Amino acid sequence: MTRAEEGHRPQVVRARRVVTMGGHTGGAADALVTLGERVIAVGAAPELLDRFPGADVVDLGRGVVVPGFNDAHAHPSVLADGGLYVDLAPTVTGSAEEVRRALAERAARTPDGAWVVGHNFDVSRTEDGGAVGRDLLDRVSARHPVLIIHYSYHGAVANSAALAAAGYDEGTPDPVGGELVRDGGRLTGVVWERAWTEGFFGHGAKPALVPVPTAEARVESLRRIVGEMNAAGITSICDAMVHPADWELYQRARDGGALTARIGMLLWYEHFDPAPRLGLGTGFGDEWLRFTGVKMMADGAVSGGTCLCSRPYNGAQGEPTGGIQVMPDEEITEVVHRVHAAGGRLAVHANGDLAIGKVLDAMEDAAARVPARPGQAHRIEHCSVVDERLVERIRRLGVIPVPFGAFVRYHGRNLVAHYGVERAARISPHRTFREAGITVAGSSDHPCGPPEPLYALQSMTTRRSLDGTVLGEDERLTPYEALEVYTAGSAAASGEEHFKGRLLPGFLADFTVLAEDPLRADPEGLAGIPVTSTWVGGRPVWEGPA
Incomplete structure (x- = not known):
């Protein structure tokens, strides 16, 4: 039987539990049916086996199925250094x-x-x-x-x-x-x-000084990196800074069978002008490889102590600072207006409250001049330090924040050292965003943080740093809410919420199999739950040891 023929044969996948993130099946679902790369039914195994008598059957035993983890902001192409x-x-x-x-x-x-x-x-x-x-x-x-x-x-x-x-x-x-x-x-x-x-690394006509790996070496590096992310349960990745050479990298990887996760690409803003002329707009591509939006950077790093804040803090060099503004105001405004008017999705790196305010100023002005197109939801990457007024502006504009999932746990010590306990407790405010009715996406920013989504789920549900300090108890999410951030929330950030991030009929059959139920486990142990297999389009792309 050919691969194409197999794609038209139903497959019943049985498990201890299937978490659909759709709500309509409650906790009763223990099976789903795939046809090709889509889910066509979810429910009780006996019923589905009766409905699809000729289907192939996959029995995952005591495994718990959740929608595939979706990292809305990571940097696999940066890591593809070719050794x-x-x-x-x-x-x-x-x-x-x-x-x-x-x-x-x-x-x-x-x-x-x-x-x-x-x-x-x-x-x-x-x-x-x-x-x-x-x-x-x-x-x-x-x-x-x-x-x-x-x-x-x-x-x-x-x-x-x-x-x-x-x-x-x-x-x-x-x-x-x-x-x-x-x-x-x-x-x-x-x-x-x-x-x-x-x-x-060069800029404009200036060539890069550091060595650049060959395309073949980068493809092999990318294969390894994406494989490592598959092993963490990741089925989709948004690469948060793509240059033309990276676009070529992903195309080569796909053509060579090295792409085992769905990839969204945020094109670096300096390369945006030719894109519309070539027909490359937001959403261009297919379900494996697509143009998600345009990336720009307003300020520095929150964990490194260079983000742009309205109040001084202890910076990267151990001295009081307000941070670094990477793009001048006029450049932020010009790029935001240009991309917005062209119908593109903006993804603006802004950590500090001062930087976030400047970005929102530009977005509000752009939207007043040219109304947003349907589905044109802009993003603020990281969106780490906010106050009530910024949250309300984000809600009003329909902007999707993409905060760090794991930084409170992984970088908690650094956050306290830079900003003090009080301000650190308000960094990556997932609950504040959600209670305001704002869609929130899940992000590792790997290699800046650990790529494992379960590690991030533990961070978001406990807000406990590695040294035991709890930073922002009021910002804790429930396990279900944290899982939604890393599935449906991330899908919304890339404009794919109608077919990705849930296990419902018509959605992509991308799912992760866990040895324990993350919704019923102790949040303090979420990072330790084993991933037993990862499936993309109804097929396994990674399987753990038997």
Whole structure:
């Protein structure tokens, strides 16, 4: 039987329980029926077996089926480095000295003058992480430009040769939207926001300085990364910053059979102008690969201490700051108006309350000039620090916030260090949004946070950081509400709520099988629930050990 013929044969999937997120079946559903990539029935197994006597039967035993987890904001294409970069995650290089040694080992087998690049570095989780600066990297090598990329991708650390290659010296002023960190006038090697992205990865006609992997190597990296996300139960991913080369990457991966999750793409705003002329508007594509919207960035990182806030806080360098505004007001306004008028969906990175207010100013003005088209719901990525007035403006505009799912648990210590307990307790305010009637999506921002949705569900339901501190008890969600954020909420953020995020007739047969029922488990143990298999379009894309 061919794959096409198989797609027209019903399949009854039995389980201990099927959580539809639709409400109409209550807790009675223990089976669903798929035909091709769609669900055609949900209910009690005996009834469905009678209705579809010739169907194939899949018995998942004691497994609990939930709609496939949908990460509305992650960066798989950023992680597809083709093996060129040195992994400096704290679990790999736990101290400043181990960071130095790992880079030195790579430099020893790299031709003189070629770049040595590391990534996933987390200063707060690396022993003596603050010592990782220009001087330490100069000890790695004087014959190579050396660059370390922060896990958040909002900052980097460069040695003297890398700074010189980028054209930076002590007399260089901070670029618009970026910062060259100094100590007594001398560059420390730490560079933030546009100072590193445009300085080392290029901008406009300026070529990238760091090495770029081959397309083939990136496809293999992407296959591994998406496979790891499948293993966490993820069936859909919105890539939150896509350039033309990344669009090509996904097309190659799909053509080569390496795409095992549905992908939505947020096109970086600098590449938007040609898109409408080529017919590439929001929603272009199909159910496996589609153009979701346009990404832009208003401010810095909340966990890294560079977001733009109305009140000072303890910033990335341990000194009071208001944060970094990455795009000037006039650029924010111009891009928002242009994309909105073209009918595109905006996805604007804004963490701090001041940045969020500026973005809403531009969106409100754009909507007043050109009424939104049906389904044109804009997004604010992260939307971390808000007050009642901002929440009401978000509700009125119909904007969908995409807050961090896991940051309270994973980065809680950093949030308290930067903003204090009181302000940290209001970061990622899922309940506040939901009680205001606002649709909320689920996001890991991986690699900035852990990709596992169950880890995020534990964070959202307990608000307990890794050190045991509860940050914002009033912002806790129920397990059902948290699951809805990572399924139906994320589908709405990409304009796919009518066919994704629930297990109902006519919806995509994307589902995750868990060893325990997340709606009945202790919220403090949600992160530990095993994923036993992950299904996309009614077919398994990942299965755990038997």
